[in-house]
Amino acid sequence: MLDRPETANTLTEIAGVRIELIKRGTGRPLLLLHPAIGIKSTDRVIEDLARSFTVIAPSHPGFGRSELPRAMTTVDDLAYFYLDVMDALDLRNVVLAGVSFGGWIAAEIAIKSTERISHLVLADAVGIKLGNREQRDIVDIFTTKQSEVDRLAFHDPKIAAIDHASISDDDAQILFRNREATALFAWSPYMYDPKLAGRLHRIKVPTLVLWGASDGIALPDYGRAYSRLISGAQFELIEDAGHYPHIERPDLFTRKIVEFVSHTKRRET
Amino acid sequence: MKIYSFSEQSYPDAWFEDAESLRVSLPNRHCDPEVAARLYNRYLDEWMLADELGLNIIVNEHHATATCMSASVHLTLAILARQTKRARLLGLGTPIANRSDPLRVAEEMSIIDVISRGRLEMGFIKGVPYEIVPANAKPVHVMDRFWEAHDLIIKAMTTRDGPFSWEGEHFQYRSVNIWPRPYQQPHPPIWSSSSSPSSSRALGARGYVVATVMTGYRAKAVFDDYRKGWKDAGRSQPAPLDRFAYMGFVAVGKSEAEGLRRAELVKSYLQTNTLVAEPYKNPPGFMAASDAAKLFQRVGWRGPSHQMATKGGKPLGSAAQGSVADTIAGGLMFAGTPDQVYDQVVDFYQAVGGFGHFLMMSQAGQMGHEDTVESMTLFAREVMPRLQDFHAAAQLAA
Numbered sequence: 001m002l003d004r005p006e007t008a009n010t011l012t013e014i015a016g017v018r019i020e021l022i023k024r025g026t027g028r029p030l031l032l033l034h035p036a037i038g039i040k041s042t043d044r045v046i047e048d049l050a051r052s053f054t055v056i057a058p059s060h061p062g063f064g065r066s067e068l069p070r071a072m073t074t075v076d077d078l079a080y081f082y083l084d085v086m087d088a089l090d091l092r093n094v095v096l097a098g099v100s101f102g103g104w105i106a107a108e109i110a111i112k113s114t115e116r117i118s119h120l121v122l123a124d125a126v127g128i129k130l131g132n133r134e135q136r137d138i139v140d141i142f143t144t145k146q147s148e149v150d151r152l153a154f155h156d157p158k159i160a161a162i163d164h165a166s167i168s169d170d171d172a173q174i175l176f177r178n179r180e181a182t183a184l185f186a187w188s189p190y191m192y193d194p195k196l197a198g199r200l201h202r203i204k205v206p207t208l209v210l211w212g213a214s215d216g217i218a219l220p221d222y223g224r225a226y227s228r229l230i231s232g233a234q235f236e237l238i239e240d241a242g243h244y245p246h247i248e249r250p251d252l253f254t255r256k257i258v259e260f261v262s263h264t265k266r267r268e269t
Numbered sequence: 270m271k272i273y274s275f276s277e278q279s280y281p282d283a284w285f286e287d288a289e290s291l292r293v294s295l296p297n298r299h300c301d302p303e304v305a306a307r308l309y310n311r312y313l314d315e316w317m318l319a320d321e322l323g324l325n326i327i328v329n330e331h332h333a334t335a336t337c338m339s340a341s342v343h344l345t346l347a348i349l350a351r352q353t354k355r356a357r358l359l360g361l362g363t364p365i366a367n368r369s370d371p372l373r374v375a376e377e378m379s380i381i382d383v384i385s386r387g388r389l390e391m392g393f394i395k396g397v398p399y400e401i402v403p404a405n406a407k408p409v410h411v412m413d414r415f416w417e418a419h420d421l422i423i424k425a426m427t428t429r430d431g432p433f434s435w436e437g438e439h440f441q442y443r444s445v446n447i448w449p450r451p452y453q454q455p456h457p458p459i460w461s462s463s464s465s466p467s468s469s470r471a472l473g474a475r476g477y478v479v480a481t482v483m484t485g486y487r488a489k490a491v492f493d494d495y496r497k498g499w500k501d502a503g504r505s506q507p508a509p510l511d512r513f514a515y516m517g518f519v520a521v522g523k524s525e526a527e528g529l530r531r532a533e534l535v536k537s538y539l540q541t542n543t544l545v546a547e548p549y550k551n552p553p554g555f556m557a558a559s560d561a562a563k564l565f566q567r568v569g570w571r572g573p574s575h576q577m578a579t580k581g582g583k584p585l586g587s588a589a590q591g592s593v594a595d596t597i598a599g600g601l602m603f604a605g606t607p608d609q610v611y612d613q614v615v616d617f618y619q620a621v622g623g624f625g626h627f628l629m630m631s632q633a634g635q636m637g638h639e640d641t642v643e644s645m646t647l648f649a650r651e652v653m654p655r656l657q658d659f660h661a662a663a664q665l666a667a
Contacts, residue, residue: 073410143402143548146570164569172562179553179561184409 011065014058015084019066022057025050028118030095030257031086032057033102035124035244036141036182038064038174045250052258053095058085060105062181064174075127075185075193079108086116095261097121099246100217101186104193110207111199119261120203122226123210123253124243126218128197129189130225138191139217142183152216153243200229206264207233210256212241212248234260270625270660272653273327273359274319274645275516276632277538278312278345280305283335284537284634290546292334292399305338311638313348318642320353322649327359327516327628332403336541342392343377350385358385361460361480361628362392366411367404371418372442375425379451387452392460392480393419395468398556398572399549409554414439421445426456460514466494473498473508480514480628483588485600486580488515489621510664511625517617518596519629520604521647531644532593532604537634539588539596543575577601580620603629607651614652615659623663627656 011018022041030053032039032046039046039057049055060078062068072078082105086094096117098106103125110120131137141149150160162175207230211223220237227235236256241248283299284291316326328345331337339345342360349358358381363374382389395415401408417437424433424445431446451457460478463469464487472479473495481491492513499508518535522528550572551561564573577585577599585595596602600620603613618624629648632641 142552145547164565164567167566169562169566172566173559176553176558176561176565180409180558183407183553187407187409188405 011067015081015088017061017067017069017081019061020059020064022046022055024055025053027053028093028095028261029054029056029091030097031082031091032246033082033096033098033105034059034063035100035102036063036178036186037244038178043247043250045246045253048250048254049257052254056089056091060102060181062184063178068181068184073184075104075108078105078185079112082109083113091116093118095119095121095257097123097257098125099123100126100243101182101191103127104186104191104196107196107200107203108193110203110205111196114203114205117205119264120205120207120230121210121257121260122207123245124212124215124218124223125209125226126186126191127193128200128226128229129192129194130197130222136190137218137222140190141217142187142190149217155212155214155240155242155248159248197229200226201231203230206260208257208260209233209235210245210253211235211237212243212245213237213239214242217243270627270657271325271357271511272648272656273325273357273626273628274316274632275327275329275628275630276312276315276641277329277331277337277630278309278339279538279541279634280308280335280338281537281634284541286335287544289544290549291336291541291544292331292546293402293549294546295333295335299335309338312632313345313352315632315638315641315645316349316356317352319645319649320356322646323355323653324645324649325357325359326353327361329361330364331397332400336538343374343381346381346389347377347384350381350388353385353388356388357390358388359390359460359628360392361462362394364396364400364404365393365418365422366415367396367400367406368418371421371440372425372445372447374418375422376447378422378457379426379447379449382451382453382457383449385452387457389451389453389457390460390478391457392462393422394462398551399545401552401555402549407554408552411555423456423459426451463491463495466490469494470498470501473500473512474502476502476504476508476512478512478514478626480516480626482516482628483518483575483601484515485577486582486617486620487578488600488624492622492624509625510623510660510667513622513624514626514628515617515621515624516628516630517600518602518604518633519610519631519644519648520602521607521610521644521652522605523647525605525609528605528609528644529593531636531640532596532602534636534640535630535633536593536596536602537636538630539575539591539601541634543589545572547572580616607647610648611652611655614656618660618663623660623667625660 012021059066094117103122104127150157154160209227211220227233238245246253286299330339330342417439425447432444435442462480469491479495481488520531520535575588585599600617603610631645
């Protein structure tokens with residue numbers, strides 16, 4: 001299960017797990033936690049963010065080429081893993097940014113400890129339950145046709161389309177590792193932790209909630225409600241972007257983070 | 270050779286309501302409970318007849334589908350445990366990785382075994398991918414959950430000085446102590462189904478009965494893999510033929526034309542079986558990511574399809590599209606006069622290395638009661654005795 005593509009030499013061992021890690025740029029550290037679709041070193045957002053930060057963008061355990069320890073089965077496990085990663089790399093004043101599923105991990109980290117975190121950025125983050133028991137907040141990607149998922153997730157769904165006939169072996173394998181890991185961590189309850197909403201009040205660092213204006217997977221209203229649960233959080237829409245604003249509008253995504261970080265300071269607590 | 274009679278207890282009236290999906294998402298407004306009542310009772314009548322004819326019985330389950338109204342192997346077997354007299358009662362099977370409560374499985378199986386006075390054959394299965402969503406079962410680590418459930422069920426059935434506690438990765442119980450304990454000692458025979466080398470070897474290592482369903486001549490590879498697992502577990506004697514089971518369609522008529530007409534009816538299963546909407550076909554983690562990736566590169570999001578081939582390995586195309594002649598050539602269907610059916614089964618048996626259990630889908634879809642009764646009766650009276658003689662001779666020769 002979750003066998004890795006044969007490129008193990010590109011992996012870095014951190015906190016006891018061999019993971020794929022993108023590191024680029026200079027300046028204060030920005031830990032970027034990717035959504036369920038994974039991250040690539042060629043993603044434009046890496047280059048954009050690297051102009052202002054030292055970007056550290058790991059593939060979560062089980063995603064991309066990163067190995068998955070058998071004991072890791074929950075988003076809580078991933079949150080503790082990244083707390084260990086920040087300790088192991090001795091990162092300080094970290095800008096912690098997560099998109100969608102990565103935003104869920106980021107929130108779970110921040111409720112545990114913000115000792116090494118100066119700013120939190122949640123973009124189209126999932127992870128909390130808002131509606132009643134008969135109302136799903138987040139589109140169920142496991143019961144929705146892929147073309148419909150793409151339509152809902154992207155402002156411009158053409159970006160999403162994957163041609164099965166021309167995809168490389170490596171990319172195909174990563175695509176299905178990412179899907180499997182997503183099911184492992186987010187199958188049921190689907191894309192949320194029932195306890196998270198009640199714990200968000202613990203987050204005391206300046207927080208920016210970014211949301212793709214065209215997000216059809218988790219609607220902007222979900223994001224507004226999310227931001228209201230974190231004291232002092234700022235909410236901003238990104239136009240011409242859906243559920244993955246870092247992919248569709250890497251320029252705006254980067255600019256908003258840079259402005260936010262330069263204009264807000266960590267409150268002393 | 271033991272012969273088993275199988276029907277999926279389908280609801281054929283709704284088979285053409287939705288061209289895309291008969292499973293998971295077909296609303297139950299298409300199910301008229303009056304029609305369902307008639308069908309359930311009819312299928313039970315046909316199993317009662319099977320019992321009288323000296324056939325054994327196999328029951329399955331699926332969920333949220335018009336292709337199979339049996340939502341619980343245990344419920345159907347519970348009725349048959351009381352109503353039938355002689356038949357072995359095979360459940361193939363209980364999807365134990367999809368059940369939240371394996372202890373309940375152990376209890377219900379034991380009750381069935383006791384009421385039937387030891388006629389239960391206990392099948393534990395992984396199940397098909399489109400059962401994952403209706404069961405709400407996590408598709409990742411499904412086989413780990415399967416084996417933990419299996420271990421707990423066996424321990425519950427064989428512990429005589431309980432209660433015991435169980436604190437596993439997937440299941441936790443503070444007090445396990447089932448009443449009744451099973452009638453057969455130490456527990457009813459265990460079966461499972463397989464179509465992959467790894468699961469065939471795992472079953473061979475444990476010595477359970479392996480059944481392979483409509484796999485045609487690929488059954489030989491399934492059985493050979495089982496034998497590897499059997500031998501690698503350190504057994505010096507070869508695996509006996511009663512460790513092997515094959516399921517195919519059976520349609521018998523007094524004339525060839527009548528048999529082939531019934532074959533068309535029973536084959537309707539193949540046209541509807543795989544009508545499943547895209548997202549349910551291959552949930553993430555159900556198959557290894559590397560295999561899912563290769564499948565995607567071949568067919569995109571369409572998911573796996575059932576391909577047939579002749580004895581010589583010549584492709585016959587998809588089972589869903591195949592003619593009766595194709596399904597006969599592919600070893601999925603045994604149809605015609607009693608003589609023809611006997612010859613086809615014997616030929617197939619020899620090609621795949623033999624098997625001690627023949628599971629015949631003798632009713633499916635739109636095949637009505639009269640046709641089912643006649644086909645089953647012809648098989649039981651005119652094919653089964655000869656097949657059993659043939660099998661006995663083959664075992665002696667081995």
